[in-house]
Amino acid sequence: MPVSSEDVNKISKLAKLKFSEDEKKKLQNDMSRIIDYMDKINELDLSNVEPLENINETENVFRDDKKKETISREEALKNAPSKTDIFFKVPKVIKK
Amino acid sequence: MNLHEIQTGLAKGKFTLKTIVRNYLNTIEKNKDLNVFITLFNKGTIDRAEEIDSKTKTGKAGKLAGCIVSVKDVIAVKDKPLTCGSKILSNFISLYNATAIERLTEEDAIIIGKVNCDEFAMGSSNEHSYFGATKNPVDKERVPGGSSGASAVSVATDMCNISLGSETGGSVRQPASFCGVTGLKVTYGRISRYGLVAFASSFDSIGIFAKSNYDIAKVLEVIAGYDEKDSTSVLNPVDNYSELLNNKFKSGEIIFGYPKEYFTEGINEDILKGIQHKIELVKKAGFEVKEISLPHSEYVIQTYYILTSAEASSNLERYDGIRYGYRAGNEDSNLNDMYINTRSEGFGDEVKRRIMLGTYVLSAGYYDEYYKKAQKARRLIVKDFENAFKEVDYIITPTTPNTAFKIGEKIDNPLSMYLNDIFTASANLAGVPAISIPAGFDRNGLPFGIQIIGKKFNEAGLLRICDFL
Incomplete structure (x- = not known):
């Protein structure tokens, strides 16, 4: 199935990515070729096959719900691109 | 020298670990043009070697004293940069150790x-890195393979004796093949993924590179095993891999199969000959080798790329410029624009292409068409292996259809790059272990590997086979 320029626009919005017009053209072409190749799986009769989600088919893994020290607030803020003393700082969300 | 020889030498005082580390650091310095290291620990490494040298004198050194390890930059080492080869994490410092790193250092590996x-382990050539391409030491105009390309190079050129890489579809075995070293991908869940940055979580596993199977065995018995921090790690007991290497297979004890679907057109002639020669050696060693079928092989690449792109697009949502990593714009930006600019400026082309593909196959209208179907196809591929392993114990294939290609040769054609995983991705889809062992050189002197795929949790068997291949 060819990927349209509308598809590229829609998907990039969902993925929170933006592209120049040239990049979009290349992407549309690449994606079309790749999706076209992937379409081969439609040859398979999968009507009686269950999807495989967990490769080792392991059961739920539980642990006690106990409070544990993981990382401190200071450490958690170490890699933040913008912060105040105790908060991650983000651009204004609510307008005046 | 393998680890056994190093440890014997250290114990007898023939040399010190400090000298060994110095030698490795010199080799790294001399080969800077290969662009292998993103971060070198230098001084800290020498200090550690001195500490371990004094422990050796009192007989208190850990099991892996003498192991010098390079680590693919998608695995967390506490207080060190963790870039994933990406601009978006170029300033990120890890707050903790991956479980594999924790276990290695506890046993005195350095x-x-x-x-x-x-970038984010997406690629088969090591060209998709924000820090530039790594070069193949055999021919500097060629790629070392990927995504763990520099890991393979570091072992091939004696910059260390062990490297930890990661696998999603062949990222350890393919570069091992291209660089002429041994690379093991373990059973899904055998080594904890805690501290391995997620690419496609139902496929990812840590892998080990070395020149000797003994070294891989020693490292694996330390890092394998259940970890409560990774709920997909499994409880199965860990073998004493290095001891098991002493058990030689008796003639007729094991049966090998070669899948007819893997020996068709498009394989480099020299590789084909080399693998056929190896198959003759296996027969001469007294083992049966028979033709088998993995009938869904022609759907491997499609299934693999649909599922891994989907998982990647979901895993990479976390890079939003808020809690860590690169952030575009300033305080006055609009929040949504900040997200978009951060991700568009922070990610490279291949990562963006995978996010777009993954978002596409997961989006309304296409979810059932692609993602769900690929999950079903994955079950058929798993069944292929289950059936094959009723007939044989090990599967032999070439690791790759070709030897190392030129830098730039495939960069503009993502599909032809993806086809590099054609013989390796099936083991990740099925979650089974597989190893690439050096098998020879093509007419241009470029190395290639032979791949052995085993039953789940039979890493020991794969490592034992290295001895007669």
């Missing part, structure tokens, strides 16, 4: 530094 890779 981490010498972090090595280059394709």
Whole structure:
């Protein structure tokens, strides 16, 4: 199935990515070729096959719900691109 | 020298670990043009070697004293940069150790530094890195393979004796093949993924590179095993891999199969001959080798790329410029624009292409068409292996259809790059272990590997086979 320029626009919005017009053209072409190749799986009769989600088919893994020290607030803020003393700082969300 | 020889030498006082580390650091310095390391630990490494040398004198050194390890830069080492070969994490410092790193250092292995890779481990050539391409030491105009390309190079050129890489579809075995070293991908869940940055979580596993199977065995018995921090790690007991290497297979004890679907057109002639020669050696050693079928092989690449792109697009949502990593714009930006600019400026082309593909196959209208179907196809591929392993114990294939290609040769054609995983991705889809062992050189002197795929949790068997291949 060819990927349209509308598809590229829609998907990039969902993925929170933006592209120049040239990049979009290349992407549309690449994606079309790749999706076209992937379409081969439609040859398979999968009507009686269950999807495989967990490769080792392991059961739920539980642990006690106990409070544990993981990382401190200071450490958690170490890699933040913008912060105040105790908060991650983000651009204004609510307008005046 | 393998680890056994190093440890004997250290115990007898023939040399010190400090000298060994110095030698490795010199080799790294001399080969800077290969662009292997992103971060080198230098001084810290020498201090650690001195500490371990004094422990050796009192007989208190850990099981892996003498192991000098390079680590693919998608695995966390506490207080060190963890870049994933990406601009978006170029300033990120890890707050903790991956479980594999924790276990290695507890046994006195020394981490010498972090090595280059394709961005977020997406690629088969090591060209998709924000820090530039890594070069193949055999021919500097060629790629070392990927995504753990620099890991393979670091072992091939004696910059260390062990490297930890990661696998999603062949990222350890393919570069091992291209660089002429041994690379093991373990059973899904055998080594904890805690501290391995997620690419496609139902496929990812840590892998080990070395020149000797003994070294891989020693490292594996330390890092394998259940970890409560990774709920997909499994409880199965860990073998004493290095001891098991002493058990030689008796003639007729094991049966090998070669899948007819893997020996068709498009394989480099020299590789085909080399693998056929190896098959003759296996027969001469007294083992049966028979033709088998993995009937869904022609759907492997499609299934693999649909599922891994989907998982990647979901895993990479976390890079939003808020809690860590690169952030575009300033305080006055609009929040949504900040997200978009951060991700568009922070990610490279291949990562963006995978996010777009993954978002596409997961989006309304296409979810059932692609993602769900690929999950079903994955079950058929798993069944292929289950059936094959009723007939044979091990599967032999070439690791790759070709030897190392030129830098730039495939960069503009993502599909032809993806086809590099054609013989390796099936083991990740099925979650089974597989190893690439050096098998020879093509007419241009470029190395290639032979791949052995085993039953789940039979890493020991794969490592034992290295001895007669």
